[in-house]
Amino acid sequence: MPDSLLDVQGLETTFKTPDGVVHAVNGVSFNLKEGETLGVVGESGCGKSVTMHSTLRLIPSPPGRIAAGQAFFNGRDLLTMSNDEIRGVRGAQISMIFQDPMTSLNPVLSIGRQLEEPLLLHLGMTRKQAEDRSTELLEMVGIPNARERLKDYPHQYSGGMRQRVMIAMALSCSPQILIADEPTTALDVTIQAQIVELVKRLRDELGMAIIWITHDLGIVAGLARRVMVMYGGYIIEESPVNDLYANPSHPYTIGLLGSLPRVDGLHQDKLFSIEGLPPVLYHKPNACPFAPRCRWAMERCWKENPALEPVPSSPEHRVACWVDTKTGRPRS
Amino acid sequence: MTANNEVLLHVDNLVMHFPIYRGVFQRQVGAVRAVDGVSFDVKRGETLGLVGESGCGKSTTGRAILQLYKPTAGKVEYEGTNLVTLKREPMRQMRRKMQMIFQDPYASLNPRMTVGQLVGEPLMVHSVTTGEEIDKRVEQLLELVKLNPAFATRYPHEFSGGQRQRIGVARALALNPNFIICDEPISALDVSIQAQVVNLLEELQQQFGLTYLFIAHDLSMVRHISDRVAVMYLGVIMELAEREELYNNPLHPYTQALLSAVPIPDPVADAQRKRVILEGDVPSPANPPSGCRFRTRCPIAVPLCAESQPEFRELRPGHFVACHLAK
Ligand SMILES: Nc1ncnc2c1ncn2[C@@H]1O[C@H](COP(=O)(O)OP(=O)(O)OP(=O)(O)O)[C@@H](O)[C@H]1O
Ligand SMILES: Nc1ncnc2c1ncn2[C@@H]1O[C@H](COP(=O)(O)OP(=O)(O)OP(=O)(O)O)[C@@H](O)[C@H]1O
Ligand code: SF4
Ligand code: SF4
Ligand SMILES: [Mg+2]
Numbered sequence: 001m002p003d004s005l006l007d008v009q010g011l012e013t014t015f016k017t018p019d020g021v022v023h024a025v026n027g028v029s030f031n032l033k034e035g036e037t038l039g040v041v042g043e044s045g046c047g048k049s050v051t052m053h054s055t056l057r058l059i060p061s062p063p064g065r066i067a068a069g070q071a072f073f074n075g076r077d078l079l080t081m082s083n084d085e086i087r088g089v090r091g092a093q094i095s096m097i098f099q100d101p102m103t104s105l106n107p108v109l110s111i112g113r114q115l116e117e118p119l120l121l122h123l124g125m126t127r128k129q130a131e132d133r134s135t136e137l138l139e140m141v142g143i144p145n146a147r148e149r150l151k152d153y154p155h156q157y158s159g160g161m162r163q164r165v166m167i168a169m170a171l172s173c174s175p176q177i178l179i180a181d182e183p184t185t186a187l188d189v190t191i192q193a194q195i196v197e198l199v200k201r202l203r204d205e206l207g208m209a210i211i212w213i214t215h216d217l218g219i220v221a222g223l224a225r226r227v228m229v230m231y232g233g234y235i236i237e238e239s240p241v242n243d244l245y246a247n248p249s250h251p252y253t254i255g256l257l258g259s260l261p262r263v264d265g266l267h268q269d270k271l272f273s274i275e276g277l278p279p280v281l282y283h284k285p286n287a288c289p290f291a292p293r294c295r296w297a298m299e300r301c302w303k304e305n306p307a308l309e310p311v312p313s314s315p316e317h318r319v320a321c322w323v324d325t326k327t328g329r330p331r332s
Numbered sequence: 333m334t335a336n337n338e339v340l341l342h343v344d345n346l347v348m349h350f351p352i353y354r355g356v357f358q359r360q361v362g363a364v365r366a367v368d369g370v371s372f373d374v375k376r377g378e379t380l381g382l383v384g385e386s387g388c389g390k391s392t393t394g395r396a397i398l399q400l401y402k403p404t405a406g407k408v409e410y411e412g413t414n415l416v417t418l419k420r421e422p423m424r425q426m427r428r429k430m431q432m433i434f435q436d437p438y439a440s441l442n443p444r445m446t447v448g449q450l451v452g453e454p455l456m457v458h459s460v461t462t463g464e465e466i467d468k469r470v471e472q473l474l475e476l477v478k479l480n481p482a483f484a485t486r487y488p489h490e491f492s493g494g495q496r497q498r499i500g501v502a503r504a505l506a507l508n509p510n511f512i513i514c515d516e517p518i519s520a521l522d523v524s525i526q527a528q529v530v531n532l533l534e535e536l537q538q539q540f541g542l543t544y545l546f547i548a549h550d551l552s553m554v555r556h557i558s559d560r561v562a563v564m565y566l567g568v569i570m571e572l573a574e575r576e577e578l579y580n581n582p583l584h585p586y587t588q589a590l591l592s593a594v595p596i597p598d599p600v601a602d603a604q605r606k607r608v609i610l611e612g613d614v615p616s617p618a619n620p621p622s623g624c625r626f627r628t629r630c631p632i633a634v635p636l637c638a639e640s641q642p643e644f645r646e647l648r649p650g651h652f653v654a655c656h657l658a659k
């Protein structure tokens with residue numbers, strides 16, 4: 001795929017734990033085009049963070065191990081390049097906003113120090129230049145009295161402001177790709193709406209590609225162009241955003257959408273609920289990982305794990321399921 | 333959801349301030365005005381939703397109603413009895429009728445007790461039954477919340493978040509209460525598990541005619557589960573109305589902004605919506621703005637809003653709004 005900026009193929013990551021080897025990511029392939037926003041959704045533990053951490057080689061090893069796969073960025077494999085090279089990519093060309101802003105900001109360093117560091121490191125700026133640029137960055141993400149506030153420490157910022165700082169920090173070296181891992185989950189809706197607007201504005205101004213990880217199917221609906229749904233370390237459905245919501249095809253995606261009440265009042269008397277729990281995989285399954293919770297499951301589902309295949313109506317919409325959920329019959 | 337008009341709980345001008353102490357002599361230098369004059373009724377059999385952003389005083393309201401905190405001022409009448417002035421023993425008796433389900437299914441259960449002990453504990457404390465009967469009742473309760481009664485001998489850490497929340501529900505149901513305060517019972521759970529717990533709460537409500545105060549910040553879920561909804565901001569109720577009325581016809585600028593900020597899991601519908609993006613953050617409840625507490629973020633504030641606090645007025649039958657400009 002020549003026009004993709006990031007092309008991940010067959011990624012597998014495992015963790016050694018006292019209970020056995022956890023297969024966290026099980027052959028994940030996806031690509032990201034220039035300027036595109038890709039949403040990654042799925043419930044806790046389905047492998048969203050591990051997929052992105054693996055791509056950037058941020059998996060602690062041991063216990064983690066990237067067992068297979070390639071991740072081409074501008075044509076070069078991130079998984080085999082030298083440590084120096086990957087450090088040059090991280091934070092500069094691909095930057096990441098981590099799940100918890102309080103743990104990713106250093107509490108004993110001022111906001112200014114933390115913003116300036118990558119500028120000194122990656123861009124070789126002088127202190128003065130770095131300070132000016134940091135002020136600009138804080139202004140860009142809407143922090144009032146930016147130059148003054150550089151001196152403050154993280155605890156003097158509210159949750160929403162800290163998240164803005166994280167965004168400013170991630171954008172400081174003008175990356176080509178921004179990976180945002182649940183950047184608004186801990187925030188109130190009015191603050192979440194502020195951040196989403198901010199990211200949309202910056203995306204349009206700066207033209208970067210975004211991978212937005214979340215469990216909130218509402219947020220991706222308004223933000224992403226394409227969405228992939230993960231379950232048990234697999235991508236089980238992938239589609240342009242409109243088609244995913246209009247024609248969800250995997251039983252899990254259908255269940256998730258059905259379990260969400262809507263604020264605009266499409267009122268359901270009873271929420272659809274998916275019984276059972278998401279799996280923790282101690283071995284790579286030779287069955288569909290969703291089978292224990294699936295209403296459609298048939299014999300084949302317990303014997304073979306389906307691969308992602310295009311649905312008949314749309315070549316860009318792919319689903320990993322043996323059953324055509326529209327008709328309830330096996331896919332041919 | 334078959335509410336009648338009988339008022340089960342009447343909250344009148346409830347105030348809950350937490351003193352702030354400073355210095356070596358721990359002098360009181362101020363107060364966190366967590367709940368600052370809140371009034372509403374809960375009718376028998378209904379679900380009243382209480383929504384608002386983090387720190388606006390929802391949990392404190394719930395705790396002050398149950399007298400887990402001693403309110404600074406105001407009245408809480410349950411079936412006509414004012415709980416605030418009630419003595420210890422009658423309050424203890426009263427407490428059997430009122431229970432709470434907590435937000436965090438991980439922190440709210442004692443890890444050293446088995447599920448059976450946890451669910452049976454309220455029965456022991458109120459010594460309503462003997463050992464054998466307790467075991468039977470525990471079994472019954474676990475079945476009610478769709479947990480395998482054989483789980484009674486296991487410990488909380490062996491369960492998932494959704495299962496732990498069911499244990500919390502079973503515990504709350506042990507004494508056959510009429511009224512349950514659900515304090516964000518599902519926020520810590522995964523999406524697919526949230527629906528399981530909400531459906532369970534709805535079934536139990538129908539089966540036992542329970543009355544719920546459902547605290548949450550997820551406005552979509554509150555719309556689903558509530559008969560009426562109250563919107564709180566910085567310790568004050570800004571708007572209260574029947575569910576459909578509140579969501580279709582919000583009259584308070586804060587409610588309007590809040591509703592417009594909730595994402596809709598439908599790209600087409602989402603793109604067509606008009607968004608009101610509020611500027612800035614919620615001010616500190618230790619030092620709330622004068623007049624209307626929402627004025628520092630209100631897109632339509634006028635000078636009057638800084639001078640006087642708007643009254644909580646009934647603008648239409650059953651629809652209350654605290655805003656000078658709402659009509
Ligand atoms: N350091 C680790 N050691 C052992 N197991 C791990 C480790 N990190 C992740 N895992 C496991 O890998 C799986 C995938 O985890 P991951 O963090 O990617 O989930 P996620 O989709 O990001 O979930 P969340 O929404 O909760 O952030 C989980 O089963 C998790 O327990
Ligand atoms: N025991 C306490 N002592 C001092 N301050 C408190 C105490 N409990 C709550 N507060 C403060 O009172 C305010 C209201 O808190 P409360 O927990 O009622 O909010 P909430 O609406 O339940 O928020 P959340 O959605 O985050 O649970 C907050 O500013 C909080 O810090
Ligand atoms: S492959 Fe079978 S078990 Fe898996 S989601 Fe499809 S129908 Fe369900
Ligand atoms: S009283 Fe004034 S500040 Fe408050 S909500 Fe109404 S218009 Fe806005
Ligand atoms: Mg994660």
Ligand SMILES: [Mg+2]
Binds near residue numbers: 390391392515
């Ligand atoms: Mg609370």
